Amino acid sequence: MSDNYKIAVSSEVSYVSSQSDPLANKFVFAYTITISNHGNLSARLIDRHWIITDSTGKIEEVKGEGVIGETPDLKPGESFQYTSGSMLETPTGSMEGSYGMKAEDGTMFKASIPLFTLSKPNSLH
Secondary structure (H helix, E strand, C coil): CCCCCCEEEEEEEEECHHHCEHHHCEEEEEEEEEEEECCCCCEEEEEEEEEEEECCCCEEEEEEECECCECCEECCCCEEEEEEEEEECCCEEEEEEEEEEEECCCCEEEEEEEEEEEECCCCCC
């Protein structure tokens, strides 16, 4: 891929015990995503595609415009950070996906969201 279209995505996850109810199979996680433009052109985040998998293998796909109601425009060297959440019926799972991006030259491209683990503390051996 050209140096014009380089988007890096990183994540941090935390378990939200105050909103979770393990006895009801409700495990809530907050995640903070940082999207950084390492390319040579500005790029706007247009849409998102998440693949959320729980520990039973159940998959939920989420697609939509922007993130948290925004379609941030990232100039070269800029980053955008947001926090959102996800609920699983199991104490562990994972998320991955991609962001649809549009560069200032009109080129559409995907920015990969690397797989990250959702895990209630002390639930992995």
